[in-house]
Amino acid sequence: NGTSYPFEEWEQDQTLQTAMESSVNWYFQDLDAHIGRSKLQTYLKKIHYGNQSIGTDLSSYWLDGELKISPMEQVNLMIALYHNDFGFHEKNLYAVKQSLALSASGQTALYGKTGTIMEEGKNTSGWFVGYVEVSGHTYYFAANIQGKSHASGSQAAKITETVLAKLIPSLS
Numbered sequence: 520n521g522t523s524y525p526f527e528e529w530e531q532d533q534t535l536q537t538a539m540e541s542s543v544n545w546y547f548q549d550l551d552a553h554i555g556r557s558k559l560q561t562y563l564k565k566i567h568y569g570n571q572s573i574g575t576d577l578s579s580y581w582l583d584g585e586l587k588i589s590p591m592e593q594v595n596l597m598i599a600l601y602h603n604d605f606g607f608h609e610k611n612l613y614a615v616k617q618s619l620a621l622s623a624s625g626q627t628a629l630y631g632k633t634g635t636i637m638e639e640g641k642n643t644s645g646w647f648v649g650y651v652e653v654s655g656h657t658y659y660f661a662a663n664i665q666g667k668s669h670a671s672g673s674q675a676a677k678i679t680e681t682v683l684a685k686l687i688p689s690l691s
Contacts, residue, residue: 539618539632542672548578566596566605584636584644593648593661601650601657619649627689628652629680631660633672641668645675653687 524530528541538546551559556577563571569588573580580586588596599605603612619630631649635642648661662679664670684691 535614535618542633542635544582547581551577566599567592568596581634582636584638590661590663593646593663594659597648597650597659597661601659621649622690625689626652626654627687629683629690631676631679633676635670635672642671643667645671645673647672647675647679651683651687651690653689658687 522545524545526541528537529543529545531537533543533546537543554562556573559577560571560573563573563586569586569592572585572587574583574585576583576585600612600615603609616630619632621629621631623629629649629651631647634646634648636644643665645664646662650657650659660679660683662675664675664678680690
């Protein structure tokens with residue numbers, strides 16, 4: 520669209536898969552604008568997403584800390600999503616699950632998504648949320664790190680993957 524973005528990965532057409540992989544904010548901002556505030560609020564309520572607060576700025580509610588959720592709520596969301604307790608169309612649920620796929624080896628697969636909250640130009644909260652499938656069993660996780668700076672989703676993912684590799688050697 521001619522807009523200059525801060526990351527090269529953002530400077531192209533996107534699919535759900537690529538937008539999730541590179542955390543392409545403009546993709547999700549456009550999606551939210553298309554869905555609209557009222558419908559978006561209905562979906563947040565339907566899936567019991569944290570405090571369900573969109574705030575006044577539809578383009579940044581998940582980036583600026585307006586929308587709050589606890590690690591346990593994140594885990595419960597992952598469980599409900601995995602089992603489609605929300606009754607979403609199977610093809611849509613499949614697309615979301617595929618967009619969360621990070622790695623697979625043998626009978627082990629890792630699914631997850633990072634997220635970073637930035638305040639005053641500094642990364643103050645990092646998330647890594649997802650699940651691991653191991654030999655027919657599924658384990659869910661949510662990691663959140665916080666700090667005055669450098670608390671990013673990628674840092675939360677590194678920490679979580681280190682812990683998971685010790686618990687589940689087939690992830691290494």
